[in-house]
Amino acid sequence: MRIWSLQALRFWAALSVVLYHAYIAIFQTSHHMGVLGEAGMVSGRAGVDVFFVLSGVIIALTSKGLSSGEFIARRARRILPLYGLVTAIYLAGGAIAGSAGWREWVTSLTLWPALDRVVAPATPVAWTLCFEVLFYAAAALVLWRQRLVWLILAAFGTAIMIRSGPVLSYVGNPIIVEFLLGVALSRLPKWRGGVWLIPAGVASIWLWGASGYSTELEVPDFLSGAFAWRRVLYLGLPAAMIVYGALQIEGRKGLLTYLGDASYALYLVHQPVVFAIVWAFGAFTAAPPDVVAVVAAGASIALAWRVHELFEKPMLNWLRRPASAVQVARA
Numbered sequence: 600m601r602i603w604s605l606q607a608l609r610f611w612a613a614l615s616v617v618l619y620h621a622y623i624a625i626f627q628t629s630h631h632m633g634v635l636g637e638a639g640m641v642s643g644r645a646g647v648d649v650f651f652v653l654s655g656v657i658i659a660l661t662s663k664g665l666s667s668g669e670f671i672a673r674r675a676r677r678i679l680p681l682y683g684l685v686t687a688i689y690l691a692g693g694a695i696a697g698s699a700g701w702r703e704w705v706t707s708l709t710l711w712p713a714l715d716r717v718v719a720p721a722t723p724v725a726w727t728l729c730f731e732v733l734f735y736a737a738a739a740l741v742l743w744r745q746r747l748v749w750l751i752l753a754a755f756g757t758a759i760m761i762r763s764g765p766v767l768s769y770v771g772n773p774i775i776v777e778f779l780l781g782v783a784l785s786r787l788p789k790w791r792g793g794v795w796l797i798p799a800g801v802a803s804i805w806l807w808g809a810s811g812y813s814t815e816l817e818v819p820d821f822l823s824g825a826f827a828w829r830r831v832l833y834l835g836l837p838a839a840m841i842v843y844g845a846l847q848i849e850g851r852k853g854l855l856t857y858l859g860d861a862s863y864a865l866y867l868v869h870q871p872v873v874f875a876i877v878w879a880f881g882a883f884t885a886a887p888p889d890v891v892a893v894v895a896a897g898a899s900i901a902l903a904w905r906v907h908e909l910f911e912k913p914m915l916n917w918l919r920r921p922a923s924a925v926q927v928a929r930a
Contacts, residue, residue, distance in 0.1 A: 602660075603850030605653060606859035608842065612646040612653070613862035616724075617869045617899050619643025621892040624877040633889040638805050645804045647727055648777055648830070648838035650866075654731060655781015656842060658738050667743040674735045678863070680914045681906070682728065685867045689721040712822045713765040719818035724866060726818045733770070734778045762824065772824035777835040784843050793847040800840030807833045858900070864911055865903035872899045 622640040626632055632640055662670050686707050693699025702718040705711070710725070710732045712718050719726055741748045758771030816825055850856070858865075876895040880886050886894075 601856075602657075602846065603852055603856050604845045604848040605657065605842070605850075607850060607853075607855035608649065608845045608859070609653060609862040610855055610858040610865075612649040613865045613869075614896060614900075615643040615646035615649075616866060617643075617873065617896050618892055619646065620870055621873045621877065621895040622888065624874055625881075625888045625891055628877060628881045629888070631888050633887075633892060638808065642804050642808045645808055645834045645838055648774075648834040649841060650727065651730065651774065651777035652781040652784070652835070652838045652842045654734060655778040655783075656785045656846070657781075658734070658778075659782045659785035662738060662742060665742060667739040670742050671735070671739050676915065676918045678728065678731070680918070681864060681867060681911050682722070682725065684910065686720070686722050686725065693721050712819075713769040715765065717765045717769060717819045717823045719822065722867065723818060723870060726821050729769070729822060730772070730775060730778070734775065765823070768823040772822070773827040773831050774821075774824065774835070776831050777838065780835060780839040781842065784839060784846065787843065789847060791847060794844045796840040797844035800837040800844065803837035803840070804834060808837075861900075861903050861907035861911075864907045865899060868902055868906055869899035872902055 619641065620643075622633060622643070626640065665673070690699055690704065690707055693703060699707075699721055702714050702716075703721050705714060706718045706729075707721040707725070710720065710729050712720065712726070712729050720729065737751050740751060755771065755775065758767045759773060760771070761767050762771045820826075873895045876898055877891060880891045880894070
């Protein structure tokens with residue numbers, strides 16, 4: 600099941616994160632912002648919130664009729680191969696630099712960040728996958744026994760009220776509400792006027808997004824839920840508006856939906872490209888911040904396209920083959 604408008608939105612969400620990281624890196628190295636100022640610089644972080652709401656919608660719509668085992672197998676095939684490749688590179692670099700301890704290894708290999716303290720995965724952007732996997736686990740339990748939904752919601756409600764210690768801070772992180780917003784959107788009827796929620800959501804992020812989350816927070820802060828309620832309010836709710844508006848658009852297959860297919864690769868591989876280009880431009884040119892950001896985004900898209908075509912697509916196609924076809928190929 601594919602909703603082409605949501606597929607295109609995945610690309611825009613990934614691109615906004617790329618631009619956010621580009622502008623942050625430019626500001627940290629040159630103390631200059633683009634023509635859009637601070638609001639433009641920080642608005643891109645809402646791409647993560649759009650992804651979370653999208654996940655809620657897509658999982659709610661595509662998991663119907665699946666067993667819990669089938670659901671887990673599909674999700675594992677989709678996220679683990681490319682994540683494993685990227686994480687292996689980061690862990691190897693961390694091992695060489697001496698910056699990857701046992702906690703980083705455990706968190707990176709399991710996507711469970713709540714150990715004796717909250718720890719970030721070696722792949723910086725993979726903190727979002729920690730929440731994706733937590734949501735997938737809850738969805739799998741509901742598919743196994745539907746009545747468990749009330750127990751899961753009660754457990755989440757309890758954790759969100761207590762939020763003491765690494766485990767409850769992670770499991771009770773308010774940002775998980777954004778997945779639930781997506782599930783709720785999947786049950787709403789179509790409304791043609793809902794398309795106007797897209798510009799309204801973008802405007803809300805632009806006006807209030809800078810109040811939602813400090814740019815000084817580190818990845819462990821995201822995982823443990825620092826200021827997360829404010830993020831849900833200032834970024835999560837507008838993200839839900841944008842996703843609901845996109846649901847009203849029929850859309851069709853094209854370049855944007857293809858780039859949506861490559862959005863996971865774009866999200867995972869863009870940071871080293873962005874940092875390298877920002878450093879190179881800062882060291883050897885006096886190019887304006889917006890030019891540097893556009894070049895960094897373009898290079899990231901180009902790399903993601905090649906990774907998607909040369910690794911991700913072949914691996915996904917191979918993993919989707921039925922067991923009988925694999926046995927024939929080996930014979």
